[in-house]
Amino acid sequence: MERYHYFRQFHDISSADYRLLIENLQSRSFKKGESIVVPGQIQRELYFVKSGVQMAHFDTDDKTYVIDFSHFPALCAIAESFSFQTPSKYFITCLTDSEMEYLSYEHLQKLLDQSREIERLFRRMIEAMLADMVNLHINLRAMTIEERYLTFCRKSPQLLHLVPHKYIASYLGIDPTNFSKLFNQVKI
Structure with missing residues (x-):
């Protein structure tokens, strides 16, 4: 039911359309360190996170x-x-x-054709994702490293204890040493 409330932040989807969406989900488990998608692979399933933390990233010259x-x-x-x-x-x-639940691309397309409410939900979720990306770009250019750190801590405090700090530092565009100083000195 918590996912239903999450979806309703984006669009007031009916319980019937929500059931239509979730009754088609399949489950899959992944281990720590396992890749869900790798460069060159087409992502054919859309995943809904049930538990765990995942990271989208690219690697160049021994840097993530x-x-x-x-x-x-x-x-x-x-x-x-x-x-x-x-x-x-x-x-x-x-x-x-x-732990993930997922829908194939083809199955999602059928649901989007079948339900205007599900289509609207996904459009609004994509719009929110785009807005978050724009805000991140602005934050990386306009905020100090301390402001970026505090914004991240307010938005996702649980990740500070689940994600290696070097990855959070990379996400925020902060040198890992400076991130460590912020983590130890700035209280939230």
Whole structure:
């Protein structure tokens, strides 16, 4: 039921349409360190996180660049790979053991055709994701490292204890040493 309330933040989906959506979900488990998507692979399933934390990232020259984190009750996807059924440029890696529910791309398309409410829900979720990406870009350019750290702590405090700090530092565009200083000195 918690996922139902999560969806309703984006669109006031009826309980009947919610049931239509969730009755088609299948389950899958992933182990810590396991990749859900790798570069060159087309993401064919849209994942709904039940438990665990996942990270979207790419690696170059022995450095990991973190794009995003996902955790319950959010979706877990490489948006452009899933939406356009094109090869991914990024990884999604499980940072903890993870339980997911998923729909195939084809099945989701049928549901979107079947229900205007489900289609509207996903459109609004994508709009929110786009707004979050724009805000992250603004924050990376306009905020000090302390402001970025505090904003992250307010939005996702639970991740401070579940995600290696080097990955949070990468996501926030902060040197890991400076992140460690912030973590030890700035109280929230």
